[in-house]
Amino acid sequence: MATPAVGAACLLLARAAGAPGPRRGGGGGDQARPRRQQRAVRRRCVAELSREGPAPRPMPQLAPPLVPGFLAPPREPAPEREPASTPPPVPDDGLGDLDLGLELEQIAENSINNTVVVASEQDSKIMVGKEQESEIMVGKEQARAKVTHSIVFVTGEASPYAKSGGLGDVCGSLPVALAARGHRVMVVMPRYLNGTSDKNYANAFYTEKHIRVPCFGGDHEVTFFHEYRDSVDWVFVDHPSYHRPGNLYGDKFGAYGDNQFRYTLLCYAACEAPLVLELGGYIYGQNCMFVVNDWHASLVPVLLAAKYRPFGVYKDSRSILVIHNLAHQGVEPASTYPDLGLPPEWYGALEWVFPEWARRHALDKGEAVNFLKGAVVTADRIVTVSKGYSWEVTTAEGGQGLDELLSSRKSVLNGIVNGIDINDWNPATDEHIPCHYSADDLSGKAKCKAALQKELGLPIRPDVPLIGFIGRLDYQKGIDLIKLIMPTLMREDIQFVMLGSGDPELEDWMRSTESNFRDKFRGWVGFSVPVSHRITAGCDILLMPSRFEPCGLNQLYAMQYGTVPVVHATGGLRDTVENFNPFGDNGEQGTGWAFAPLTTENMLWTLRTAISTYKEHKSSWEGLMKRGMSKDFTWDHAAEQYEQIFQWAFIDQPYVR
Ligand SMILES: Nc1ncnc2c1ncn2[C@@H]1O[C@H](COP(=O)(O)OP(=O)(O)O[C@H]2O[C@H](CO)[C@@H](O)[C@H](O)[C@H]2O)[C@@H](O)[C@H]1O
């Protein structure tokens, strides 16, 4: 059980989090709120903090604590195995110091164990004594980690198995990058079967391991499937609730009503997997680094603290919460807490109170449980997917109700910009595009443009700027603003193509705009990875007017393909798109346009600037393309920064023991 001090700390944090949460219902979605509402929220937070908070609601006695590896026969822990593939040696590429915003000393000062002082790399290796050290390899290009770990990613999606957006891209590629650096890496995600993309799991085999998860009033049997690919152990949790038509999280009627159950199962299974699965003959064991992504995986650090560490299990493990998008927090009514199988005294870790304006009626107390908040208060460290976003989440405007709580954890909060998988996203090798090209020879790009125009039935004109948008049709992406400027934009000599699915109203708008502007506009409603590649390659400009963007991948893909991004300067977009400056110290600079504030006038003005640069300043345009293409967005740099975070996490004692 939690120590009284920790329990009290959790309750205190939970009380501070009497701040608002996502709008009620439907698996916990929310969007940025108008400022007026946010001010009301802040006033309420202050009021909450200044009064004695209510005692936690008594909760019914729950299922007995989970016994680790509870279905598996008693066993001796197996030794860690060496990573199966050993990349060829590489030279020390002199990877420089990491600018993660916090000094090691400051981290140590803020840690629970204040006696930890990191003086040198050697010291830090001693602190993480149980970790296996690997040499810095010399030879080819693959850099290797100085210290390797057993890493367990937990996620709702990972490409190519299941993807609804950027989370799938990151969880499909960062684990591979870390494995290539020498870590032993497992990814745990659901085995979604929907009848159409089931072939994605064709190489995953039944492990014969079953466990029973004590939650939601029963013991629910889940099984594990496994595929070893790209030096990563891909582990698929199998349960009937993951087998249904529709997309990962919902269908045409909205988010699935049992998402809380589905991802509770995932989290329990992910905690058991390192203990019970002998992958390549060896379990991962108790000394793991759990990397939990978004709300779907957020119960993991709570389970570690509430159900494992009290029994001496996972004492040497740590957890990192990676926030890809604060808009989704996994919020459900407080009455669901007993379903989660957690001890009553841990209610405070998930406790969440909606602001009054978000409540449904006068008697509604707004009491809820919030999965993401649970990880914010129990994970050892927190990473957002860009540095800019790591600051934004601590503000009332960007924190989606979690800002005060995230601010209270600033000392363990860092931002790391996502990388991209250049095996998938490389114009010189891309299997989805008709012609290949590179910064040295751009002729293939013109051919890709012509092929795209042909495919879309647009006039094949090399001279007309072709503008693209790719993304989930969601309030976050600012598509309503694109909608507002479209009649004006359609007066220009341009072509515009949009690929997206989501909000049915926006889907209808795309269809009707296409029929109104047949020679200029195409709206491709649906989700198609090959089409997204062809648009990225064939367009001249990619528009991303996102209201907020934790990192954004499409602008990175665009730059890689010589497609110039025009973006709202927010979050990761501001971090990654450098504004065009024709009068830079060493000549022209920049890789695109990043405008702010986000208004329709601003967006139109910036697009017109981009269009006229394209039409009238060909050499400047080529410079913009080539500078974007020469940026290094590969995962290796980000992977190295994650390693730094792992190191810091292992230096500290577990945040919640
Ligand atoms: N209709 C469609 N057809 C085919 N492909 C489509 C598609 N709609 C979207 N995609 C693809 O989905 C991915 C979207 O990634 P983003 O990072 O741009 O946004 P997303 O909001 O989903 O991710 C969240 O998580 C990522 C990862 O951390 C953060 O970068 C981001 O800011 C955050 O909002 C891209 O690969 C894109 O091509």
Ligand SMILES: OC[C@H]1O[C@H](O[C@H]2[C@H](O)[C@@H](O)[C@@H](O[C@H]3[C@H](O)[C@@H](O)[C@@H](O)O[C@@H]3CO)O[C@@H]2CO)[C@H](O)[C@@H](O)[C@@H]1O
């Ligand atoms: O990779 C794309 C994004 O995928 C995740 O977002 C999904 C979210 O986690 C799911 O809960 C669900 O969101 C629904 C939300 O719960 C509900 O209240 C309502 O607002 O509808 C939402 C859409 O169905 O789907 C999201 C994907 O659309 C991931 O958490 C994000 O980081 C990724 O950006």
